[in-house]
Amino acid sequence: MSRKHILAPAVIAVSALTACAPGEDTGPVEIRLGHVGAPESLYDIVANEFAERANDRLGEAGRVIVYGSSQLGGDDVLLQKLKLGTVEMSLPSTVMSSVIDGFGLFEMPYLVQDREHMKRIEEDVFWDHLAPLAEAEGYRILALWENGFRHITNNERPIRGPEDLAGIKLRTPRGVWRVKLFQAYGANPTPMPLAEVFVALQTGVMDGQENPLAQIASAKLHEVQSYLSLTGHVYTPAFVTVGEARWQRLPEEVRAILEDTAREMQEFVYETSARMDAELLEELRAAGIEVNEADRARFRDASGAIYDEFAEDVDGGGELVRRVGELAR
Numbered sequence: 001m002s003r004k005h006i007l008a009p010a011v012i013a014v015s016a017l018t019a020c021a022p023g024e025d026t027g028p029v030e031i032r033l034g035h036v037g038a039p040e041s042l043y044d045i046v047a048n049e050f051a052e053r054a055n056d057r058l059g060e061a062g063r064v065i066v067y068g069s070s071q072l073g074g075d076d077v078l079l080q081k082l083k084l085g086t087v088e089m090s091l092p093s094t095v096m097s098s099v100i101d102g103f104g105l106f107e108m109p110y111l112v113q114d115r116e117h118m119k120r121i122e123e124d125v126f127w128d129h130l131a132p133l134a135e136a137e138g139y140r141i142l143a144l145w146e147n148g149f150r151h152i153t154n155n156e157r158p159i160r161g162p163e164d165l166a167g168i169k170l171r172t173p174r175g176v177w178r179v180k181l182f183q184a185y186g187a188n189p190t191p192m193p194l195a196e197v198f199v200a201l202q203t204g205v206m207d208g209q210e211n212p213l214a215q216i217a218s219a220k221l222h223e224v225q226s227y228l229s230l231t232g233h234v235y236t237p238a239f240v241t242v243g244e245a246r247w248q249r250l251p252e253e254v255r256a257i258l259e260d261t262a263r264e265m266q267e268f269v270y271e272t273s274a275r276m277d278a279e280l281l282e283e284l285r286a287a288g289i290e291v292n293e294a295d296r297a298r299f300r301d302a303s304g305a306i307y308d309e310f311a312e313d314v315d316g317g318g319e320l321v322r323r324v325g326e327l328a329r
Contacts, residue, residue, distance in 0.1 A: 029062040029250060031258065033089040034072035034081070036194045041218035042276060043091055043238070044068050046145060046269045054261040062254055064089075074193035076174055082243035083138050088250075089258075091238045093147040094175035101314045102133045107177030108310060108321060109303040110296065112235035113328050115270045118144075120327040125320065140244050143262035145269040147212055147236035148277070152229045153221060154208025155201070158290065159229035161298040162186060171197050171209040178234070181306050182210075185299070194219065201225060212236070213280040214273065222289045231294040238269075 033051065037043025044066075051064040058064070072078060072087055075095040081087035096103040105111070105125075112118050122144050131141050152159050154168055165187040172178045174191040182189035192200060194215070200206040201224040209221060210233070216222055240262045247255065285291050311318030 028060060029254065031062055031064045031088045031250075031254075032067060032072065033064055033091075034067045034070075034078045034087050035091040036070045036075055036078075037068050037091075037215065038218040038220075039068065041068075042146065042148065042212070042214035042269075042273055044218065045272055046265060047091065049268060050261060050265050053265070054258055057257045057261065058254065061251075064258075070193065070195040074195065079139070079241075082241060082246070085243055085246035085249075087243075088246060089142075089240065089242050091145065092241055093236045093238050094173040094178055096134070096239055097175045097177055100130075100133045100137055102130050102316070102320065104175075104177045104310055104314055105130070105317070105320050105324065106237055107175055107181065107234060108307060109181060109233045110300050111321070111324055115146075115274070117328055118146075118235065118237065121324050124327060125323055129316075129320065134239075134241070135244060138244050140242050140247050141239045142242060142259045143240040143266060145238040145240055145262075145266065146273050147238045148214060148273055149232045150210050150212055150234045150236060151216070152208060152210045152231050152233075152294075153216060153225040153227060153289070154229075155204075155224075155226045156207050158227050158292040159231065159294055160292065161295050162302040164229075169205070169207040171200060171206045177306065177310065180309070181233070181303070184305055185302060197221065198224060212273075212277075213284065214276050217280045217284060222284050222287055225289060228284060228289045228291045229294050230291065231299060232296065233299055 033047055035043045035047055047066045047068065051066050054064045073081060075092045078087055078090040079092060079095065079099060082090055094107065097107050112121065126144065134141050156168055157164060159165060162185040165182065165185045168187045170182055170187040170189045171192045172182060172189045173194070179189045179191060190206065197209055198219060198221060201209065201221060208225065211221070222228065307321060311321065
């Protein structure tokens with residue numbers, strides 16, 4: 001069930017940036033939001049929109065400052081910094097499945113049908129069953145945004161079915177289930193921070209990678225790739241995440257403004273992502289990368305073992321998959 005908060009007055013007393021005692025007023029708080037997206041990526045656009053909206057409401061009480069392009073570290077480093085309280089907010093995606101087993105749900109191929117399906121998953125599954133798992137690990141998720149539907153690029157050949165991935169050195173994000181998935185498809189997957197991918201592709205250390213179109217275009221990956229295959233193999237949410245300990249040191253009114261603003265951003269995120277998908281596909285074609293449709297049925301047929309393993313290895317995994325499936329239309 002979705003949680004709602006009432007917006008607070010904009011002008012409020014706040015605690016210091018460092019870990020001071022609750023109620024100790026030493027000036028406006030700086031809220032650092034770190035993410036891995038490049039300029040003009042979906043992450044970049046929506047994080048800056050969030051900061052603008054939140055800062056309008058915070059007034060003199062505080063300020064959200066966005067650090068993109070992995071300036072504050074990759075996803076795994078940002079999760080560590082959230083716990084330490086040296087970063088207030090971040091937008092992890094796939095990496096959450098390596099920290100919390102249940103989040104591997106979003107690594108299951110072709111599970112999420114579309115954004116409307118994702119909204120139902122959020123309402124009926126996420127907040128009651130997955131968000132508490134994050135809180136048990138010291139993280140609080142304020143809202144669900146989007147990373148997007150993922151596709152494969154490479155320099156070897158068009159990918160039409162799983163057999164075309166045989167032997168391809170494929171960069172993946174850090175996520176145990178993503179690695180297992182591409183191993184099942186016959187590729188040689190290697191987790192790597194997004195900031196290192198361009199050079200790895202350029203030098204041939206990696207043959208290919210998989211990402212949403214917004215990440216492919218903003219990171220200029222198409223400049224060092226020959227083929228774009230529209231596999232849409234996984235939909236990845238982005239989790240607007242804070243460290244619980246640092247979060248509790250912020251004034252209640254500031255927390256309410258940040259959480260309300262993060263929640264209300266979802267429609268903007270989905271609309272922006274859908275628009276970018278359509279526009280960027282045409283731009284990537286015009287830039288010269290060869291685009292092909294993949295046979296998604298063949299990929300689905302090759303994915304059964306991953307679902308079986310998830311159900312066996314993750315407590316309640318089979319039930320989560322069943323519930324998500326029932327929400328599809």
